[in-house]
Amino acid sequence: MAKVLPFKAVKPTPEKVELVASRSYQSYSPTEMEHILSTNPYSFLNIVNPSYKHQNAVKRKKRYTLVKNHYKTFKAQGVFKQDDRASYYVYKIRKSNGVSFSGIIAAASTEDYKNNVIKKHEDTIAHRENMFKDYLKTVGFNAEPVLLTYADNTSITGIISETQNTTPEFEFSTDNEDFHKLWKIESDATIGQISTEFKNIDSIYIADGHHRSASSNLLTESLKQENKNHTGNEPYNFFMGFFIAESELKIYEFNRLVRDLNGLSKDLFLEQLQLNFRIENRGMDLCKPTEKHQFSMYLDGEFYAISLLENQYNFQNALEALDAQILFQTVLKPILGISDLRNNSRIDYLHGKNSLTEIKNKVDSGEFAVGFGLVPATINEIKAIADQGLTMPPKSTFIQPKLSSGVTVYEF
Structure with a gap:
């Protein structure tokens, strides 16, 4: 029984989202990185690479604090705004070759990860888990969802399809010519239906993001020990996931x-x-x-x-x-x-x-x-x-x- 919850997402404003969105940090060449950081002050890369302008090495703990501060600056400047109420988010990516992927962005449970409701198929490296746990503990946010997959569910597929017949909250293209759309689900009835359908799913599988999932679980254990009034419902008991039906995945060698x-x-x-x-x-x-x-x-x-x-x-x-x-x-x-x-x-x-x-x-x-x-x-x-x-x-x-x-x- 999977616990998949709506949450109050922090998102770029629609007019800024195309400038903010970035690929994974590691996917950029040094030349690409330098060009984006020197020409686009709104790119999310400016948050995760805070020492760029000073061209100097920054120790890990200080860098994490700078990431947190830059993120707060983006929020203070109105580049990011948080939703007023918890929602699920339907997200669609259409690749430049015409292949598309649709799923739901929601909060995944670290308890489900610990109890093997969320299952892994790759080993993780302990020092990387701990390093990213320390990063999360300092910055206080997930900015890239873990890719999670589940057996095709006609009800969830129907909700995703119906939602996509409405006007998206925003749509934008990225530098690799992919096209993105996002819809916010706020109806109490639909939120309840999605939650119930996931509760009826026995197993969810990590498709991509094993280290991020493991680190989130370590963060839960760490903050749980520090919180004498821990209930299990605190936001640190969850991490952001993109839930996609297994038939939607494309697996390459x-x-x-x-x-x-x-x-x-x-x-x-x-x-x-x-x-x-x-x-x-x-x-x-x-x-x-x-x-x-x-x-x-x-x-x-x-x-x-x-x-x-x-x-x-x-x-x-x-x-x-x-x-x-x-x-x-x-x-x-x-x-x-x-x-x-x-x-x-x-x-x-x-x-x-x-x-x-x-x-x-x-x-x-x-x-x-x-x-x-x-x-x-x-x-x-x-x-x-x-x-x-x-x-x-x-x-x-x-x-x-x-x-x-x-x-x-x-x-x-």
Whole structure:
């Protein structure tokens, strides 16, 4: 039974929203970042990068305080305003390629995260959890919702569809040519219906935002200890989520690049691969895998199709049947000597429809020795792994939509 609540969002004014909205901080190149920060004083990047104008390094705790102060300045200047009453928010993103995503922005419960009603499929890194928890504790807000998914629900889908037949509160385009719309749901009856429908959902899954979810849970535990009158209903018991039906998600693969063959010759490497794979040399033809347990490989100027010999590999659970895990267990770890996928600098990752060409270019340049292409994981694989309490290897999925920062803000 999921607890998904309306909240009083802080939002840019309609005339400023296009200027405020930003992509995730990490997605900008230094050149892009410098251009935006020097030309757009309303960008949310000015809040999360408060030391830009002074061009000097700022210690972490001081930076967090500056972020908080810059956010307060935006509110004082009227760039941001908070709604008078708690609402759900229907949000739609239409990508430049015509693909669209619609869902509901609402408050997700850290208790649900703790009790595994909100389920994860990726490991998190403890120091990153604690770092972001400290950030949240200082700044006092979420500015980018966690992407959460649930089994398709006809009632919720109907509400989203009906709401989109009305005039949105605002609509705007972003610098990557995506088009965004937001509607506010204020009807008591509709709010009650949405809340009830989510209460009838047994499991919600994190699609993107594992560290932010974990950090929010740590924040709850920290503030709970400090509050002698803790009730469980305080705003710090929740975090902002974008709830989207699982049929709306787009899941893409993450491909792998390895810098060397771990001291092996090409022939010896291929010989060891044959213990678990059937190998077909495809020459210069771009080779993209089309089914589970099949991979493409680019090595020494040639593409190969490699297919798992399933009689050589036994699946004991949902994780072991995942292609990213198969590649790790049969190639990356035993042959190429990569046991730590998070911290080994010999491996890198690429996502996107053009990544096979990028793999070829990076291997041809000599930066990497070999590249592997995978097919995307499915939502059913993700759910099965989460339901079994297992976690995927890092960079197993690239899931869209990717959400903007600063369009809705949740304060606690």
